[in-house]
Amino acid sequence: MRMSSLLSQTLREAPSDAEILSHQLLVRAGYIRQLAAGIFTSMPLAKRSLTKIENIMRDEMNKIGGQEMSMPVVHPAEIWKATGRWEKVGPEMGRFLDRNGRDMVLAMTHEEAVVAIIKDEIQSYRQLPMLIYHIQTKWRDDPRPRAGLIRVREFTMKDSYSLDRDWEGLDLQYARHYQAYFNIFGRCKLPVIAVKSDVGMMGGNVAHEYMYLSPMGEDTLLLCDACGYSANRQIAEFQKVKSPQEEPAEREKIATPEMKTIADLAEYMGIPESKTAKAVFVMAAMQTAEGEEEKLVFAIVRGDMDLNETKLTNALGAKSLRPAEEKEIAASGAVPGYASPVGLKDIIVVVDDLIPESPNLVAGANQEGYHFKNVNYGRDFEADIITDIAAARDGDACPDCGGAMRAVRGVEVGNIFKLGTWYSEAVGATFQDADGEEKPVVMGSYGIGSGRLLASIAEEYNDKYGLIMPITVAPYEVHLVELGGSKDERGEVKQAAEKLYQDLTAAGVEVLYDDRDESPGVKFNDADLIGVPLRLTVGSRALKEGGIEAKLRHESEKIQIPVGEVVARTREIIKSLYDDILDKLEDVEFEG
């Protein structure tokens, strides 16, 4: 490709609304342009990188038996009503009416489309197991797109769906994906870890997320360096430090004016925060037989801990939670800031499993300005649910080995879910098994966003001059710079560069050829910004000695290669760059 005709201008300064590095660099280098919040155009450079990423995904999916197809982006609402997600999903789903006034949906994922097709196409156990996938656009009207390509509203995703006769089959396909995903990220040279994750609205019972560890990530993970335990904070467990056992003392009411926070209260009383009970009120959307209903929930964790809303949501079996408003809290008889589990009605009380083992706590008295001392579970109050609802934090003890866990931030670049039969049952996607019985197809779903992956790679590989793209995903393999200029009166430099461009291209090398009439500084800076791994420079300096200059983007040394050997040597260098990446791929141990 000649840069003189490439639709991609580099920018000396990034747009002011690009805050994170990958966003700034991808815009400055001319890979992407923003059209609206969370909606981007992939320019030719990005498109080439994305195609390479997607071809890696194809290859790894095909290797585990996947067959590529393409399911529609626009769906009739019926298939979403059939699984209940038409009602269940909120404004994040794109909806519109077609010309005949029928409800239509912009796909945010494709489980519905999958079961719609297999309902008709899969009839016999002989057709299973099967793995289907596609690489398709999704629309999710996220309330807050951010961080360039990391979190967008319109994006492309490789999503695959495993179809099996039974759970053993699912386990096998799931384990294959577990490995295939490490291969995909490895081939893109992106370091990731797999962590256990919440199954969320997808249902099912096992899920992993692939995380690229980065301070700009949106998820918090807890990792144990001692034994390898890793989990998203949403579900991370930990060993709780129990309070010292003591005899329940007599409950007493004490005046605590203006002490509305745990920190204030503990300081005022001269006690550790672990001797207090923290009250959190939420409104939980619950699905009941009559439909959806909002219920006030009173969650209690020990004062030195934080509530984990995902754990609470799962404990309640709720669709979603939102913070309760003061008037909703007041309606239950509780007093915000002085709330107490003692003597409340019409409210679901959920207490963390540490609370019953924590005697003589200080809790609110449901009276402005007063707390109770020596509140004890069982004697003074009871709960509807007792379970783990506390959030793990940096330094907490690993649930498996007790070692101190680290809390780190990560970007979710992929995930795998054991869906089970939830979707197939919902729409009656069944097959006839060998024993003659009709059974629902057992499903798994597996996703990787290609744009987010590109952004993560850009975030990981760069320096002050620009991007440093791994060769497997770089838009081109070679950046050929021609430095003829007006001193090149007989056009020798220009001719040598043109010939090299032709020869390399003929040899199957992907070349970005800077044939523009620009100064050397401009060309070198643009080359560094775009980040193609190997730069070849044709200039009079080396040409006088019968050579051209080669430089790897990630190194500072330059070498001179005799003109006649350039094509062969270039192919060698490129091969070694690929090998460096592919040799590092390794088999991982699957821990279900």
Add this chain to the structure above:
RNA sequence: CGGGGUGUGGCGCAGUUGGAAGCGCGCCGCGUUUGGGACGCGGAGGUCGACGGUUCAAGUCCGUCCACCCCGACCA
């Protein structure tokens, strides 16, 4: 949805007490230059986010709305 911020040429920005819309980069033409974002001369390009109001006069003051960014809420 709550809090904060920003909207002036493709990008980055300035614009005073309200009084003729500017600068740098980029772009076009001509010439000089050519191994790390060169220089000269000459150009093109803006309904100042939108609408309404105040005023003789609004980029500037007032109001409403919109867009975009950040923090939070939310999120397979």
